[in-house]
Amino acid sequence: DVKVTQSSRYLVKRTGEKVFLECVQDMDHENMFWYRQDPGLGLRLIYFSYDVKMKEKGDIPEGYSVSREKKERFSLILESASTNQTSMYLCASSLRGTGREKLFFGSGTQLSVL
Amino acid sequence: SQELEQSPQSLIVQEGKNLTINCTSSKTLYGLYWYKQKYGEGLIFLMMLQKGGEEKSHEKITAKLDEKKQQSSLHITASQPSHAGIYLCGAVLMDTGRRALTFGSGTRLQVQP
Numbered sequence: 761d762v763k764v765t766q767s768s769r770y771l772v773k774r775t776g777e778k779v780f781l782e783c784v785q786d787m788d789h790e791n792m793f794w795y796r797q798d799p800g801l802g803l804r805l806i807y808f809s810y811d812v813k814m815k816e817k818g819d820i821p822e823g824y825s826v827s828r829e830k831k832e833r834f835s836l837i838l839e840s841a842s843t844n845q846t847s848m849y850l851c852a853s854s855l856r857g858t859g860r861e862k863l864f865f866g867s868g869t870q871l872s873v874l
Numbered sequence: 875s876q877e878l879e880q881s882p883q884s885l886i887v888q889e890g891k892n893l894t895i896n897c898t899s900s901k902t903l904y905g906l907y908w909y910k911q912k913y914g915e916g917l918i919f920l921m922m923l924q925k926g927g928e929e930k931s932h933e934k935i936t937a938k939l940d941e942k943k944q945q946s947s948l949h950i951t952a953s954q955p956s957h958a959g960i961y962l963c964g965a966v967l968m969d970t971g972r973r974a975l976t977f978g979s980g981t982r983l984q985v986q987p
Contacts, residue, residue, distance in 0.1 A: 764916075793974060795977075800883075801979055802876070802878075802880075802962060802977045802978050802979035803962065803964070803977040804977075805975075805976070808972075808974050816972065848914075850916060852917075861904075861905055861907070861966050861973055861975055862919060862922055863907070863909075863917070863919070863964070865916040865917040865918075867915055867916040868914070868915065868916050
């Protein structure tokens with residue numbers, strides 16, 4: 761069965777800390793995505809990647825960076841966490857190609873920055 | 875404003891009642907995806923629509939994409955408590971230059987027994 765695994769379900773960090781959110785998929789998907797979800801705002805795209813070592817900015821990349829050293833793993837990095845980055849973070853993956861944009865999601869990481 | 879607008883934002887219905895959720899885009903859609911999310915969890919895929927006028931059904935849920943491919947509706951017949959959750963539409967929008975899904979803000983559904 762298809763699986764996207766996020767390393768932490770809940771995370772509490774302090775302002776200014778460097779935070780790593782890890783995501784692994786076992787479906788050999790080319791595309792991987794990071795979204796954040798906030799009440800009333802839906803899901804907003806932070807970064808995505810179409811291939812290893814490739815990355816593209818989404819709608820809200822400020823304050824974040826990503827790393828994709830292996831096809832199955834996509835990491836989201838908060839260089840210096842701030843309270844406005846408290847949110848639910850969702851990782852997703854998909855196949856490459858037109859009409860194949862169906863996303864498979866992880867269970868999410870609820871991050872609190874104090 | 876959001877490129878994908880969902881309405882209503884929240885909905886409370888009695889068990890057994892029908893309901894409709896709408897998703898309207900400011901741009902033409904390449905494809906429209908409906909997801910359901912249980913509170914605090916990841917998203918579960920429901921249906922995908924690609925062709926104007928397309929309609930798909932699964933159990934008691936029907937989704938339609940209008941002819942001009944700028945609006946979709948999700949209809950639940952004879953709602954049950956298991957239908958409760960957040961429903962989100964996501965779409966690949968023309969003119970964005972990327973094949974990543976843009977999402978609406980979601981519709982929170984409660985079904986009262």
